[in-house]
Amino acid sequence: METQTKQILQNALKEIEDAKSKQDLFALNTKYLGKTGEISNLMRELKNVPVEEKPKMGAILNECRQKIDAEIREKIQKFDEEELNKKLMNEKIDVTIPVKPKNMGTMHPISLTQKELMDFFVKRGFTVRVGTDVETDYYCFEALNVPKDHPARDMQDTFYITDDIVLRTHTSATQIHTMEKYKPPIKMVSTGQAYRVDEIDATHSPFFHQLEILVVDENVSMADLKGTVEEFIKYLLGEKTTVRLRPSYFPFTEPSVEADASCPKCGGKGCSLCKGCGWIEVLGCGMVNPKILAEHNIDPKKYAGYAVGVGIERLAMIRFGISDMRELYENDVNLLKQFK
Ligand code: DAH
Secondary structure: OHHHHHHHHHHHHHHHHHOOOHHHHHHHHHHHHOOOOHHHHHHHHHHHOOHHHHHHHHHHHHHHHHHHHHHHHHHHHHHHHHHHHHHHHHOOOOOOOOOOOOOOOOOOHHHHHHHHHHHHHHHOOOEEOOOOOEEEHHHHOHHHOOOOOOOHHHHOOOOEOOOOEEEOOOOOHHHHHHHHHOOOOEEEEEEEEEEOOOOOOOOOOOEEEEEEEEEEEOOOOHHHHHHHHHHHHHHHHOOOOOEEEEEEOOOOEEEEEEEEEEOOOOOOOOOOOOOOOOEEEEEEEEEEOHHHHHHOOOOOOOOEEEEEEEEHHHHHHHHHOOOOHHHHOOOOHHHHOOOO
């Protein structure tokens, strides 16, 4: 039996050595160590061995069994390691390969214009205020000196959520919120959407963007207003741009003016962008109506203010030579990707 065992061990070790895969090894495990495997069979035959030889034979068989088991396990581990290494080699990342250029988006011309204007004012010490699209009638009209029956409401007719809650027709409502919360000196800028009952055409939309500027301090005059307006329009549209102020009317400013920029496309000669007149209206502004200052406990004898409301779409159109406002809302990627 001892020789038989040694022979089995020898065969097993040889076969383990020759095994080509884990499957082979599993099969060998069954062949030698399984329930009806060769070693197990010999174990069963131990009962026929003379009593005095039993312990020795038992030990030999056990040793043989342990040896085969250890060899099989070791080889399985070897195969596992090889498999892992192969996988790691195949999945190796070459960090030196150049990155494929990603198709990065660009900023929308409206966002770009808003951002540049905000940058201009923030650099000059203005505080950014955030308004809300939904406003009460009070902040949108009444507090800006536009009572319920005022004719100016027609020009700025908006969308009513209830009799008293509206989609703001202008960012000017932020002026009131600011004056309620802060005392002069005030230097604020705010931008966002505004809504108006307007037919959609090349220069009108019921949804558009504005930028509001409010300055209240001692010794503020029309000259400050004019200087600020000229400076930021030239900053945005180029140094060659000229700015024209025309008398106008807004209930919340006194005096009120509108500003036109010279058409950058034709330089003032007249073209399709400026509809032949050489000028394009870009904003409304004026000196804050003293009545509004007084209503917010700001002494109009001591303080004065100027306010400006800028049409962002207009400026973006002039800047980028877009003659139809609808193009700004169509999200045509070929148009949008030109602006960086
Ligand atoms: N809110 C006005 C509009 O939407 C524009 C405007 C005019 C704003 C004069 C102002 C201002 O701040 O002073 O038509």
